[in-house]
Amino acid sequence: VDKPPVRRVAIFGGTHGNELSGVFLVKHWQENGAEIQRRGVEVKPFLTNPRAVKKCTRYIDCDLNRVFDPDNLGRTVVEDIPYEVRRAQEINHIFGPKGSDDAYDLIFDLHNTTSNMGGTLILESSRDDFTIQMFHYIKNALAPEHCPVLLIEHPSLKYATTRSIAKHPVGKYES
Numbered sequence: 001v002d003k004p005p006v007r008r009v010a011i012f013g014g015t016h017g018n019e020l021s022g023v024f025l026v027k028h029w030q031e032n033g034a035e036i037q038r039r040g041v042e043v044k045p046f047l048t049n050p051r052a053v054k055k056c057t058r059y060i061d062c063d064l065n066r067v068f069d070p071d072n073l074g075r076t077v078v079e080d081i082p083y084e085v086r087r088a089q090e091i092n093h094i095f096g097p098k099g100s101d102d103a104y105d106l107i108f109d110l111h112n113t114t115s116n117m118g119g120t121l122i123l124e125s126s127r128d129d130f131t132i133q134m135f136h137y138i139k140n141a142l143a144p145e146h147c148p149v150l151l152i153e154h155p156s157l158k159y160a161t162t163r164s165i166a167k168h169p170v171g172k173y174e175s
Helices: 020-031 050-055 083-095 129-142
Strands: 008-013 042-047 106-112 120-123 149-151 168-174
Touching (some): 020 042, 020 106, 120 129, 129 168
Parallel strands (some): 008 106, 106 168
Antiparallel strands (some): 120 168
8 A cells, every 4th residue: 555654743741631651751852852853754742731731630621632523623712611622722733633634644642541551552443554563563672571552443433532633643551
């Protein structure tokens, strides 16, 4: 299959303000981007929910990782709109728009969990050949370390996650 190359990658941290691994990594890479830069690829570390990070809480008004649906992204901005809905619209403007050719090629969204699942990659579509091949590469590079892949695909579900803006959404959970 002839697909365009991946040229624009975003690394998100702080989607949930109390999940600090991604926050620390994003802040580190914002100060020292040479570690993640590669020739021919734009890599942008991005703090997704800075207000929640500042308060070290999951979110301010609602879960940012659940509001990237057409209704919320198209909502009129009024004074009492939830902070995370407004932030989702801003993120969609910067990295999208969702579902368009202009959207970022890959968003790697870093999370923490209290579940004992170790480092786990999250895949939203079994038909995303690029992401499947990338996961295969990552798993081989980490071997013999265990790195499970969780497929959360559902035939009638449209994902409203932060990473769903990208052509290739990737979640990474660390316990």
